[in-house]
Amino acid sequence: MPRAMQPLLASTVLGSMLALCGLTGCASRxxxxxxxxxxxxQPCPAPVRPVLPMLDGTLPFDAPPNVAALLKRDDALRGYAKGLEAAVDCYRAQTAPMENR
Structure with a gap:
């Protein structure tokens, strides 16, 4: 074995022993x-469930009164969904971890 390898081998063995001894102390804790x-x-405001206009079953689905009722229903449900999302966001903002505030 060359002379330069002996100090390298000794320092490797010594370092390995110190690392193993240092790591075993943490394992017993x-x-x-x-x-x-x-x-x-705090309570977050939730939207009131909307009352949806009924469709006229005697008319075709695409009749102008039914289309108007469907558009009103769509607007009401979109507003309701936005209100629900705002309530969820309100609660999420209150319970977010401190580092995110």
Whole structure:
């Protein structure tokens, strides 16, 4: 074995032993119990469920009165969905982790 290899081998063995001894000390420590974070939230306004206009079953589906009723239903449901999303966003904003605020 060349002379330069002996110090390299010795330092590798010594470093490996120190690393193994250093890592074993951490393994015997018990894991900390999980912490519980209680977040008080304020009530968020939720939209009132809309009353949808009925379709006239005696008319064809694409009759002008039914089309008008469908468009009103569509507008009402879109507004209701936006209100529900706003309520969910309100609660998400209150319960977001502190680093995201």
């Amino acid at each position: 018990p894991a900390p119990p999980p912490s519980v974070l209680v977040v008080a939230t």
